[in-house]
Amino acid sequence: MAPAPPANPLSTTEIESIDAYWRAANFLSVGQIYLLDNPLLKEPLRAEHVKPRLLGHWGTSPGLNFIYAHLNRIIRQHDLNMIFVCGPGHGGPAMVANAYLEGSYSEIYPHVSLDEAGLKTLFRQFSFPGGIPSHAAPDVPGSIHEGGELGYALSHAYGAAFDNPDLIVACVIGDGEAETGPLAAAWHSNKFLNPRRDGAVLPILHLNGYKIANPTILARIPHEELRSLLRGYGYEPLFVEGSDPTAMHRDMAATVMDACHRIRVIQQDARARGATPRPIWPMIVLRSPKGWTGPKTVDGLKTEGFWRSHQVPLSGLESSPSHLQALEEWLHSYRPHELFDDAGRPSTAVRATTPSGIRRMGANPHANGGLLYKPLDLPAAKEFSVACTSPGASLAEPTRVMGAYLAAVVRSPANQSNFRLVGPDETASNRLDAVIEATQRSWMGERLPEDTLLSPDGRVLEILSEHTCQGWLEGYLLTGRHGLFSCYEAFIHIVDSMFNQHAKWLDASRKLAWRKPIASLNYLLTSHVWRQDHNGFSHQDPGFIDVALNKKADIVRVYLPPDANTLLAVTQHILRTWNRINIIVAGKQPGPQWLTFDEAEAHCRSGIGRWAWASNDEPQGPDIVLACAGDVPTLEMVAAIALVKQHLPEIKIRMVNVVDLMTLQPGSVHPHGLSDDAFAELFTRDRPVIFAYHGYPATIHRLTYRRPNHANFHVRGFMEEGTTTTPFDMTVLNRLDRFHLVCDVLDYLPHLTAKTEGLRSLMLQKLDDHHRYIRQFGQDMPDIRDWRWPL
Numbered sequence: 184m185a186p187a188p189p190a191n192p193l194s195t196t197e198i199e200s201i202d203a204y205w206r207a208a209n210f211l212s213v214g215q216i217y218l219l220d221n222p223l224l225k226e227p228l229r230a231e232h233v234k235p236r237l238l239g240h241w242g243t244s245p246g247l248n249f250i251y252a253h254l255n256r257i258i259r260q261h262d263l264n265m266i267f268v269c270g271p272g273h274g275g276p277a278m279v280a281n282a283y284l285e286g287s288y289s290e291i292y293p294h295v296s297l298d299e300a301g302l303k304t305l306f307r308q309f310s311f312p313g314g315i316p317s318h319a320a321p322d323v324p325g326s327i328h329e330g331g332e333l334g335y336a337l338s339h340a341y342g343a344a345f346d347n348p349d350l351i352v353a354c355v356i357g358d359g360e361a362e363t364g365p366l367a368a369a370w371h372s373n374k375f376l377n378p379r380r381d382g383a384v385l386p387i388l389h390l391n392g393y394k395i396a397n398p399t400i401l402a403r404i405p406h407e408e409l410r411s412l413l414r415g416y417g418y419e420p421l422f423v424e425g426s427d428p429t430a431m432h433r434d435m436a437a438t439v440m441d442a443c444h445r446i447r448v449i450q451q452d453a454r455a456r457g458a459t460p461r462p463i464w465p466m467i468v469l470r471s472p473k474g475w476t477g478p479k480t481v482d483g484l485k486t487e488g489f490w491r492s493h494q495v496p497l498s499g500l501e502s503s504p505s506h507l508q509a510l511e512e513w514l515h516s517y518r519p520h521e522l523f524d525d526a527g528r529p530s531t532a533v534r535a536t537t538p539s540g541i542r543r544m545g546a547n548p549h550a551n552g553g554l555l556y557k558p559l560d561l562p563a564a565k566e567f568s569v570a571c572t573s574p575g576a577s578l579a580e581p582t583r584v585m586g587a588y589l590a591a592v593v594r595s596p597a598n599q600s601n602f603r604l605v606g607p608d609e610t611a612s613n614r615l616d617a618v619i620e621a622t623q624r625s626w627m628g629e630r631l632p633e634d635t636l637l638s639p640d641g642r643v644l645e646i647l648s649e650h651t652c653q654g655w656l657e658g659y660l661l662t663g664r665h666g667l668f669s670c671y672e673a674f675i676h677i678v679d680s681m682f683n684q685h686a687k688w689l690d691a692s693r694k695l696a697w698r699k700p701i702a703s704l705n706y707l708l709t710s711h712v713w714r715q716d717h718n719g720f721s722h723q724d725p726g727f728i729d730v731a732l733n734k735k736a737d738i739v740r741v742y743l744p745p746d747a748n749t750l751l752a753v754t755q756h757i758l759r760t761w762n763r764i765n766i767i768v769a770g771k772q773p774g775p776q777w778l779t780f781d782e783a784e785a786h787c788r789s790g791i792g793r794w795a796w797a798s799n800d801e802p803q804g805p806d807i808v809l810a811c812a813g814d815v816p817t818l819e820m821v822a823a824i825a826l827v828k829q830h831l832p833e834i835k836i837r838m839v840n841v842v843d844l845m846t847l848q849p850g851s852v853h854p855h856g857l858s859d860d861a862f863a864e865l866f867t868r869d870r871p872v873i874f875a876y877h878g879y880p881a882t883i884h885r886l887t888y889r890r891p892n893h894a895n896f897h898v899r900g901f902m903e904e905g906t907t908t909t910p911f912d913m914t915v916l917n918r919l920d921r922f923h924l925v926c927d928v929l930d931y932l933p934h935l936t937a938k939t940e941g942l943r944s945l946m947l948q949k950l951d952d953h954h955r956y957i958r959q960f961g962q963d964m965p966d967i968r969d970w971r972w973p974l
């Protein structure tokens with residue numbers, strides 16, 4: 184138990200000034216939702232002063248304002264370095280109101296000045312065409328969390344706190360949000376937070392009792408059950424409950440002080456003694472009415488302290504004089520004339536309660552992480568490359584090679600608090616274990632003598648919650664650091680929606696000059712569709728790429744390195760990029776090494792290219808183009824080419840490998856897209872193209888449908904045929920194997936029919952042999968397992 188905090192009851196004057204601030208923030212929240220004009224109510228309120236469409240969320244806002252006011256107080260009192268993660272991001276009016284009152288808003292947006300004209304702009308712009316969104320979106324100073332899609336506040340908060348020893352991340356969690364799976368898992372982040380090295384998270388469960396139209400679960404379980412639940416998650420919940428403002432200010436001030444005191448004691452203890460038993464961190468449960476201080480009833484129906492206050496409690500104002508009057512009374516209840524002077528400036532009493540400079544939560548650089556961005560110290564990837572004396576002569580496990588490189592990245596003293604690897608318990612399985620050996624896994628839980636590579640100081644974060652992994656990494660990146668998320672390809676779909684949200688965040692952020700670029704969100708998707716033959720159908724899904732392609736072209740990159748050296752070159756590249764989402768799909772199983780490191784690097788730079796050693800189309804040009812993207816499709820295509828060359832050497836083949844999928848899109852759509860001329864140069868204007876692709880065939884068509892020669896594209900890929908079988912059989916089931924590919928070549932070069940029937944029968948025979956062999960012996964035929972590029 185932490186020693187009692189110093190007694191510090193709020194004086195009457197302090198209560199008055201904090202209440203004035205709260206009233207001002209509430210007034211500004213209501214004003215933003217409702218008013219077009221007459222911001223200081225200098226005239227009687229008329230319907231034309233009110234917005235024609237009322238869009239926003241009132242219910243959560245007074246609680247958020249209350250919390251913000253009290254955090255401001257503790258920041259000022261102890262000069263704390265604190266940011267605010269607003270789980271109920273629909274409380275955008277509150278976030279904006281607070282940034283405005285503390286002055287950070289007008290510094291960034293001078294046209295929203297601290298005067299009457301600025302107030303009018305502030306009100307008008309909210310949820311208004313050409314104005315600002317209704318949530319805690321990137322345009323809100325101090326926000327790293329939009330909160331539109333609920334569930335990620337706590338994992339974002341912890342991500343921000345890792346490796347930021349001085350930072351306290353206050354994280355408001357809606358009691359509805361707390362019902363989501365991602366939020367439930369994120370409570371356990373405290374098992375990974377090291378008080379010696381990391382900052383603190385102060386969760387504040389906002390128990391306002393309701394969601395949109397329902398009570399919340401946590402508000403309707405007995406007090407003791409809630410306390411036990413939160414204690415079970417490893418927190419000491421401190422309760423602030425009630426609705427009387429004066430009593431609540433007093434309680435909240437004491438509780439916030441208690442919580443911060445406990446945090447300080449935990450940190451001092453850990454940092455002075457060096458010991459790191461897992462602390463029981465404090466958290467706050469704020470039980471206050473939803474829509475607190477709003478209309479108590481509307482049309483006779485309970486509104487304050489009920490779900491009816493969630494959005495806009497009073498509506499239809501143009502046709503309802505009584506609602507208009509209720510709004511006017513509601514606004515006047517905050518006594519705006521005491522809070523703003525005649526010119527519309529917040530009063531001295533109100534302004535006196537806010538911190539100054541970068542201690543203001545809207546101006547804290549951690550919430551604009553690009554300001555703190557330091558490039559990674561990257562070792563030369565070439566030193567980690569594998570020998571390649573001739574194409575396909577040697578084998579390598581691509582992700583193991585990448586792992587050795589990442590281990591060097593985490594070992595670099597310059598990167599000690601600047602890089603994290605996250606994953607859902609698959610880092611070793613994905614053969615990145617060198618990173619774990621270099622730094623260990625982060626673990627604050629109990630450790631047994633037989634445990635290996637678990638340490639409070641470990642920098643690899645593993646929790647079996649893809650949501651939490653993603654949230655941590657996003658929080659880490661948004662506060663200016665770097666990282667990589669490695670995941671089974673099929674299960675990355677679990678975070679499809681989080682990916683979407685981050686892509687939207689990046690898209691909106693890059694339009695704001697004041698938001699500085701942050702490091703890219705990097706995914707390594709491995710144990711991919713073609714190498715999950717042991718786990719079967721549930722583990723076979725290449726569709727994340729398609730989710731990613733829906734996002735704006737300039738945000739997303741998809742890399743399909745065909746071998747270990749190319750994976751290494753891509754890794755080195757992506758770790759230097761910013762404001763992107765980079766997706767690498769690469770296998771972990773031993774595979775042929777096709778390119779030297781220098782060739783791989785050049786291949787990555789162009790993103791696509793003809794592989795001369797596999798082609799025989801010069802000087803006269805190809806009869807057919809054989810293209811591939813992905814390590815397994817590349818292997819099968821190269822093997823198919825070997826068969827064609829052996830049996831029909833007169834066929835002129837051009838082999839094209841795609842490592843950067845975005846090169847296929849027109850240059851007008853994606854910055855990496857080839858020009859149409861360059862595309863036609865590679866794929867010709869009239870030759871058949873057979874394309875062996877890692878994922879769903881339609882994706883290649885989608886990317887190339889406007890390209891010259893698209894009508895001649897024939898794509899093989901995953902056809903949703905999966906099961907527990909051999910690796911080669913997976914390709915056969917989906918007609919991506921070398922034998923089917925040879926048949927495709929024969930099909931699309933019909934003038935060769937007379938000479939090719941023998942080869943076709945041989946291929947069908949091979950497929951038949953394969954079918955029988957694997958059923959008899961349980962593994963692939965030796966000439967498949969031991970195949971090497973022969974030429």
Ligand SMILES: Cc1ncc(C[n+]2csc(CCOP(=O)(O)OP(=O)(O)O)c2C)c(N)n1
Binds near residue numbers: 273356391473
């Ligand atoms: C994942 C997700 N599901 C549904 C919604 C729709 N939604 C918006 S606000 C809300 C209720 C939130 O309640 P709570 O977290 O208690 O926030 P409060 O407004 O009460 O502070 C819901 C369901 C959402 N935004 N995100």
Ligand SMILES: [Mg+2]
Binds near residue numbers: 359389
């Ligand atoms: Mg709620």
